[in-house]
Amino acid sequence: MKMFTLTFITLCILFVNTKGILDASVKRSVTVEQAITEFYPDPDASSSLIQTALSLIKNGIPQENVYRFVQTAAMNACPHEEVRYYMDIVGEFHKSGMPSELVMNTILEGIVKGVRNEKIRASLASTEKRLLFCAEIAASHAPKHREKEKKDLLAASLFNALNSGFQEGDLLLLSSEVQTQKRNAHYFFVSINAMMEIKSMGFRNQDTVKLIHACISNDFSIADMKVYPRIVANLNDTLKKKELIVEELITQIENGEKPVSEKSVTKKPSSSSSDSRMNRSPGNPPKGSEQKGGNSP
Amino acid sequence: MRKNSTHDTILIEKLKNLPRIHAPDSVIKRLYTLLKEGELGKDAPSFCAWDLIRFRKSVFITMVLTLVISVPLTLFTASLIERKNREQTTYIVRFMYENSEAKKVQIIGDFNYWSKEGIEMRKVGDSGLWMGELRLKGGIYKYIFLIDDSAWRVDPSSSICVTDNFGNESSLIVLSDDQEEYRDL
Numbered sequence: 010m011k012m013f014t015l016t017f018i019t020l021c022i023l024f025v026n027t028k029g030i031l032d033a034s035v036k037r038s039v040t041v042e043q044a045i046t047e048f049y050p051d052p053d054a055s056s057s058l059i060q061t062a063l064s065l066i067k068n069g070i071p072q073e074n075v076y077r078f079v080q081t082a083a084m085n086a087c088p089h090e091e092v093r094y095y096m097d098i099v100g101e102f103h104k105s106g107m108p109s110e111l112v113m114n115t116i117l118e119g120i121v122k123g124v125r126n127e128k129i130r131a132s133l134a135s136t137e138k139r140l141l142f143c144a145e146i147a148a149s150h151a152p153k154h155r156e157k158e159k160k161d162l163l164a165a166s167l168f169n170a171l172n173s174g175f176q177e178g179d180l181l182l183l184s185s186e187v188q189t190q191k192r193n194a195h196y197f198f199v200s201i202n203a204m205m206e207i208k209s210m211g212f213r214n215q216d217t218v219k220l221i222h223a224c225i226s227n228d229f230s231i232a233d234m235k236v237y238p239r240i241v242a243n244l245n246d247t248l249k250k251k252e253l254i255v256e257e258l259i260t261q262i263e264n265g266e267k268p269v270s271e272k273s274v275t276k277k278p279s280s281s282s283s284d285s286r287m288n289r290s291p292g293n294p295p296k297g298s299e300q301k302g303g304n305s306p
Numbered sequence: 307m308r309k310n311s312t313h314d315t316i317l318i319e320k321l322k323n324l325p326r327i328h329a330p331d332s333v334i335k336r337l338y339t340l341l342k343e344g345e346l347g348k349d350a351p352s353f354c355a356w357d358l359i360r361f362r363k364s365v366f367i368t369m370v371l372t373l374v375i376s377v378p379l380t381l382f383t384a385s386l387i388e389r390k391n392r393e394q395t396t397y398i399v400r401f402m403y404e405n406s407e408a409k410k411v412q413i414i415g416d417f418n419y420w421s422k423e424g425i426e427m428r429k430v431g432d433s434g435l436w437m438g439e440l441r442l443k444g445g446i447y448k449y450i451f452l453i454d455d456s457a458w459r460v461d462p463s464s465s466i467c468v469t470d471n472f473g474n475e476s477s478l479i480v481l482s483d484d485q486e487e488y489r490d491l
Contacts, residue, residue: 162445199482
């Protein structure tokens with residue numbers, strides 16, 4: 010009986026720890042140390058990089074992210090001093106509570122596009138300022154600890170908007186309007202993306218902000234906001250002046266006209282975003298232009 | 307009082323006649339008195355868990371087994387629930403790019419840490435059309451097409467183009483979790 014009990018307990022403990030044991034064995038197979046030694050064979054270079062990488066991991070940055078960062082940097086012939094400097098910066102950003110993955114990707118994007126290291130270094134100061142601003146706004150919309158993912162996503166979206174030329178004042182204006190309308194962080198996220206989509210059509214920043222502001226203040230839902238860039242695209246294709254289009258749209262919004270195409274939808278299939286993209290290619294233009302083609306004489 | 311004494315006599319007689327008790331009258335009287343005064347059992351050793359463990363091995367083993375089974379099961383179930391909560395919708399995104407001169411086209415971006423060991427697009431026939439498919443979790447991703455390992459281009463069919471920190475353009479894809487979206491409506 011005793012033997013049976015002991016065997017049973019041992020089996021249960023093994024069962025509980027199996028996942029941990031398996032994970033550990035996989036992780037041990039390719040460690041960051043091994044990878045860095047492989048990418049940077051010079052012992053001095055690799056030892057300093059390993060030290061920095063391990064401190065990043067110790068501070069809570071996932072091992073895989075560190076590994077991928079070093080890998081991409083090494084594949085683009087980035088000198089080890091630069092990689093170490095960037096990793097230090099990433100560590101500092103992470104300590105300040107900013108999304109480290111976003112910083113890593115920003116640096117890697119520069120490296121891959123062949124931007125000079127000096128320029129990347131110089132841009133990091135403004136990146137820090139922008140990220141801090143975005144993180145603060147995002148935190149005001151998603152203050153709860155469990156909303157971290159939402160917060161990071163919103164911060165990334167705001168960061169992209171700032172990089173695209175929108176001013177901090179623009180984002181603050183929209184943020185305060187979203188809060189006045191008592192809308193959640195996801196609503197703000199969708200609004201920012203709609204704004205960037207409209208801007209990508211060639212509209213001026215101030216016009217785009219004005220339009221999105223009007224949408225928020227006139228109680229557009231998330232579905233309305235998602236479909237709105239397509240409506241703007243339809244008008245955009247009529248070759249009117251963009252300022253006139255914006256004025257016309259704002260008048261429509263203020264008169265209570267809302268997009269109707271998806272208003273009645275209660276629940277969309279989970280892959281709606283991908284579906285809309287899946288049909289898009291140079292040979293298969295977006296829905297908006299298709300409609301326009303059909304309507305034009 | 308009189309009634310009580312008659313009752314006592316009857317009780318004593320009954321106790322005396324019980325087949326299993328073989329004891330003198332004095333002992334039975336004493337036992338009766340103790341029972342009546344509630345003295346019996348006062349000095350009895352108190353029951354404790356250790357006695358259960360010591361003397362009732364089967365109960366003890368059952369308790370241990372129950373704990374051993376229930377604790378891992380609870381932990382396992384909790385981890386499953388947590389994993390399910392964390393699970394996000396996976397999107398299958400198809401990218402298309404037209405370039406008849408390219409020999410190799412890759413998609414690189416935030417989703418693969420801009421690694422050149424990225425996702426190679428395959429050529430569709432001789433049309434010069436390249437196609438690639440990715441499985442992505444909800445989020446926003448910047449990406450570009452890398453042509454022949456050297457030049458890079460933004461996606462002409464992308465609805466959002468953003469400028470990076472260094473003044474260059476990138477395409478942006480936004481995959482938002484609809485369940486989340488509609489929950490808040």
